[in-house]
Amino acid sequence: MKKHNFYAGPSILSQFTLDKSVEAIRDFAGTGLSILEISHRSKEFQAVMDEAEQLFKELLDIPEGYRVIFLGGGASTQFCMVPYNLLNTKAAYLDTGTWANKAIKEAKLFGEVEVVGSSKADNYTYIPKGYAIPGDADYFHITTNNTIYGTEIREDYDVNVPLVADMSSDIFSRPVDVSKYALIYGGAQKNIAPAGVTFVIVKEDILGKVDRVIPTMLNYKTHVDKGSMFNTPPVFPIFAALQTLKWYKELGGVKVLQQMDEEKAAYLYDAIDSSKMFVGTVKPEDRSVMNICFVMKPEYQELEKAFLDFATSKGIVGIKGHRSVGGFRASTYNALPLESVKVLVEAMKEFENK
Ligand SMILES: *Cc1c(COP(=O)(O)O)cnc(C)c1O
Numbered sequence: 001m002k003k004h005n006f007y008a009g010p011s012i013l014s015q016f017t018l019d020k021s022v023e024a025i026r027d028f029a030g031t032g033l034s035i036l037e038i039s040h041r042s043k044e045f046q047a048v049m050d051e052a053e054q055l056f057k058e059l060l061d062i063p064e065g066y067r068v069i070f071l072g073g074g075a076s077t078q079f080c081m082v083p084y085n086l087l088n089t090k091a092a093y094l095d096t097g098t099w100a101n102k103a104i105k106e107a108k109l110f111g112e113v114e115v116v117g118s119s120k121a122d123n124y125t126y127i128p129k130g131y132a133i134p135g136d137a138d139y140f141h142i143t144t145n146n147t148i149y150g151t152e153i154r155e156d157y158d159v160n161v162p163l164v165a166d167m168s169s170d171i172f173s174r175p176v177d178v179s180k181y182a183l184i185y186g187g188a189q190k191n192i193a194p195a196g197v198t199f200v201i202v203k204e205d206i207l208g209k210v211d212r213v214i215p216t217m218l219n220y221k222t223h224v225d226k227g228s229m230f231n232t233p234p235v236f237p238i239f240a241a242l243q244t245l246k247w248y249k250e251l252g253g254v255k256v257l258q259q260m261d262e263e264k265a266a267y268l269y270d271a272i273d274s275s276k277m278f279v280g281t282v283k284p285e286d287r288s289v290m291n292i293c294f295v296m297k298p299e300y301q302e303l304e305k306a307f308l309d310f311a312t313s314k315g316i317v318g319i320k321g322h323r324s325v326g327g328f329r330a331s332t333y334n335a336l337p338l339e340s341v342k343v344l345v346e347a348m349k350e351f352e353n354k
Helices: 015-026 043-060 074-086 098-107 220-225 235-251 254-273 298-313 338-353
Strands: 066-071 090-095 112-118 140-143 163-166 183-187 198-203 278-280 291-296 328-331
Touching: 015 235, 043 066, 043 198, 043 235, 066 220, 074 098, 074 163, 074 183, 074 198, 090 098, 098 112, 098 140, 098 163, 198 220, 235 254, 254 278, 254 291, 254 338, 291 298, 298 328, 298 338
Parallel strands: 090 112, 090 140, 140 163, 163 183
Antiparallel strands: 066 198, 183 198, 278 291, 291 328
16 A cells, blocks of 8 residues: 655655665666765765755755755754854753754753743744844754644744754755855755755854864864765765755755645645644644644544554554654655645545544
8 A cells, every 4th residue: 555654754755766766775876886885985976975065055045155064963963063163152042842952952061041932831832932132142043843843933034143043854845045044954854865964054154263172073164174074974865865956956946845845734734724623733823834733622532543543544654743742743744745645634534524
């Protein structure tokens, strides 16, 4: 049976990415060797690295003065690399959920952290607004898409200090005005590639301003200077990422992806809003287009397990909600076809009518 993959991460990849990856595992770029067994310093892989950076820049329209680097360690390592490299005395953070909290915890190891807004008291069902950012903060950190709670900041803030964003789970879901950010990072396993590579878009002139000594591997400058080749990069995930970027370009770029994503999300949110049985968990104006969280209304709550089983019987996988929200979470990343969302909505209606 065809599976409809709603996993939150690692998550669905395009058929194009999978096919090209399988091909390269067998024979990479006509070398007679697998992508898994070739030197990262081979000219064939260097070409992959160069093209991945170039295409990242092209798709997101990244201005001059920024570099894109590909690292190991996941977005979680960025929670520490960001303050290591950018926090001199004080940083401001927006607390929008689990991932934001993990970033805050690491930053506190390096200096003063001012949490300027938090929606914790309401279980992170909205994005805080109307707060002030201290003008003497070295940077302001946001998590644009809260993968667990299903809220999203779908605009580029104008702020008075350098802006840093974790875009792990919504990069390439809309055009981003990169010039408004000092640094953007994310794990690739939500919207780009298999797990193992982390992208960092960094404005070069924000580096080198902290007083502390930074260990070589945790220093952005190391990787910027060596074009992500200081040590062995995650060769295969970078290859797969490049295939996804090529697929994005072929589809027509981020504006087209944005339309597709918003159409899928609207389709599912409409079904949730018109349902007698299901209800969304997030304030409508802050709803994510990537991770759609919903639960059963109190009077139906005991049917949640039955619905999960019913969905499974229809080939729908990965919709169990995160334990901190419960219920259901449908991740509708770029590679997920609208058809899968329709199958889910159909299953919801059928279950409701039973
Ligand atoms: C998944 C996720 C992370 C963690 O990524 P790792 O690569 O597993 O460290 C961080 N932030 C957000 C928003 C995420 O969705």
